[in-house]
Amino acid sequence: MIEQLKTFVQVADSGSFSKAAEKLFISSTAVMKQMNLLEKQAGVPLFIRTNHGVSLTKAGTAFIKDAEHMLQYFQESLIRMHQSAQANRHIVRVGTSMLNPCKVLIDLWNGISDLYPQFGINIVHFEDDAHTLPTTYRMIGQSLDIIAGPFLTDNLKDYYRVLELGSYRVCFAVSRQHKLASRKTLCVEDLYGERLAVVNGGNSAVIHDIRDFLKMKHPQIRIKDVPRLYDLDVFNRCEESNTVMLTLEAWADIHPSLVTIPSDLDFTVPYGLIYPLHPSKEVGQFLEIIKEMQGNVLPKVE
Known part of the structure; x- marks a missing residue:
């Protein structure tokens, strides 16, 4: 769905399936398939197709702002997710x-x-x-x-x-x-x-x-x-x-x-590997993983 939204916004900005395909580095056929599927899921036409390009229908115009907001929210959510993962990441x-x-x-x-x-x-x-x-x-x-x-x-x-x-x-x-x-x-x-x-x-x-x-x-x-x-x-x-x-x-x-x-x-x-007599809990866990690969078990780190 996210890729479809990205393609939808790009087509709307470009006014053309082929121009959008160039900017997205995919084929025009792939763009049209994504937009046909999006319209099928939406249940209404989103584009007016002509020999000179495409433009948004009233439904498409109503949807474009929401699509942009959803993409922005998705990117912000990814950033928050990565920040959370980094905060809990242990560096050895x-x-x-x-x-x-x-x-x-x-x-x-x-x-x-x-x-x-x-x-x-x-x-x-x-x-x-x-x-x-x-x-x-x-x-x-x-x-x-x-x-x-x-x-x-x-x-x-x-x-x-x-x-x-x-x-x-x-x-x-x-x-x-x-x-x-x-x-x-x-x-x-x-x-x-x-x-x-x-x-x-x-x-x-x-x-x-x-x-x-x-x-x-x-x-x-x-x-x-x-x-x-x-x-x-x-x-x-x-x-x-x-x-x-x-x-x-x-x-x-x-x-x-x-x-x-x-x-x-x-x-x-x-x-x-050479490591401390009393490694930190995180380093001990890391070493346990390595040792399990060798078929052994390290002493548990309290």
């Missing part, structure tokens, strides 16, 4: 960076967001800096509600809750000028004689296990321990020094001058 603030991309969460949420219109997501960017990242994590529960990314700091659970969503394969990254850069995959033996940067400022048990495995089983690789958190400066330094770097498949496009190559290492690093 999700942190994102190059090394902690929120895409994995956004992809999950986009698949079901229509079912939960009461929730919205606000993306908050932060920098990957080994010196300031600990401060960024302290923002969780304050200016951020959730950070998505790999779990490379084992003491996270002492300060935050984590929701595991999957795992990333461990890979090797080399400069595009490196002799191994053209390889599709890399075996550990391919790194014999190479320097391998192992970054573990987060004291990750998985990274410790990889390092110990390589030192014990493959001493031909020169391990370069990097006791800091991963950040873009680490990628830059490895590229500049032509050092192979232990990395993750999720970071394949981080540095344009590095090539990320799958490895035969049988290790993976878990990834997921």
Whole structure:
């Protein structure tokens, strides 16, 4: 009915079915069908049709003002409805960076967001800096509600809750000028004689296990321990020094001058969501929805 009223007002203003069709971006046939149906519903003719166009009958002239008022009321009602919905909408603030991309969460949420219109997501960017990242994590529960990314700091659970969503394969990254850069995959033996940067400022048990495995089983690789958190400066330094770097498949496009190559290492690093020990009721409800998708149930938020 609303579309019919819009078309009726446009035809009345244009004085022509074809001109109204052009302005409404529909066919003249569609306009005539709508107006024929409107007249049938009204029970009286609304237009005088001539070879030169159309004009309103007395009934049509009496109806045009009411039609305009109904359309205006409808638009105002839509505005009030959206304002009411926004007032009751809960915004979840999700942190994102190059090394902690929120895409994995956004992809999950986009698949079901229509079912939960009461929730919205606000993306908050932060920098990957080994010196300031600990401060960024302290923002969780304050200016951020959730950070998505790999779990490379084992003491996270002492300060935050984590929701595991999957795992990333461990890979090797080399400069595009490196002799191994053209390889599709890399075996550990391919790194014999190479320097391998192992970054573990987060004291990750998985990274410790990889390092110990390589030192014990493959001493031909020169391990370069990097006791800091991963950040873009680490990628830059490895590229500049032509050092192979232990990395993750999720970071394949981080540095344009590095090539990320799958490895035969049988290790993976878990990834997921990091959120406060005591999330707000709304954030807790949002996380319950995500966890239900994973087949688990979060503790109820009181």
